Amino acid sequence: MTPSAHLMMSWLCGASTVVTKRERIIITxxxxxxxLDGAGxxxxxxTGTTRYYQQWHHVFGHNLVFAVAIATCAGLLARTRQARVWLMSFVAIHLHLFTDLIGSKGPDGYQWPIEYLYPFSNTGLxxxxxxxxxxxxxxxxxxxLLLACISYIKRKNISFFELFGNKLDEAARSLCIRLSARYFR
Incomplete structure (x- = not known):
């Protein structure tokens, strides 16, 4: 799945369950x-000589231990509703893993295995x-996902652009509302 799809999907996990911008951003x-394991x-x-991306993408960050650790950090960063932020972060991570499992085959036909039980097992799913x-x-x-995000702009006046700053968020919400008023009366 593409990074933009992961972003919208994760933001929707937060937008559907929490109220504050901070919590939505943490979950996203x-x-x-x-x-992050794609940093290789x-x-x-x-370097031009290493193959870290091929060796480690879908390994370090695409497993249960990482999911628990990141969800725990997310829950601790939340000021309120820590258990809900933990749970929705855990769900968002697993949606990421699931969509990578079903739709991330490379152009050469290579299927990215997900080593879900790493470091306890190197068996790739x-x-x-x-x-x-x-x-x-x-x-x-x-x-x-895009249509769902647009619907949040129309219904709740919030958007995933809040991750990128107030000015961009305000511009995106304003544009969406103007376009929908013009074309979808």
Whole structure:
């Protein structure tokens, strides 16, 4: 699944269950956190000799121990409703893992296994029906997530752009409301 889909999906986990902007951002970042294990891509790019991305992506951040640790950090960072933030962070992380499992096949046909029980087991989980990262299924999911996020702007006047600052968030909400008033009366 694409990073933008993970972002919208994680933000929706927070937006559907918590009230404060801080808690929504914490849950969203928790849902994005599994891809921290993709940082090896930068090291590989700079060195030109390592293959950390191929070796470690879907390993360090895509497992149960990481999910519990990140959800625990998220819960501790919340000022109120710590148990709810922990739970929704855990859910957001697992939605990330699930969508990577079903829709992250590479262009060469390689299925990214998810080593869910790492470091206790190196057995990677895959699904035979896994579709490519750019497949129509992922595009349809992305569109559905976008429409759900737009509906939050219309109903609750909040958007996932709050992660990027107040000015961008306000501009996105204003644009969405103007466009929907013009085209969807």
């Amino acid at each position: 970042l928790a849902g994005l956190a599994p891809d 891509l930068l090291i590989d790019w700079f 895959t699904w035979q029906g896994q579709w490519a990262l750019n497949a129509w299924q992922n595009q349809l999911i992305w569109l559905a």
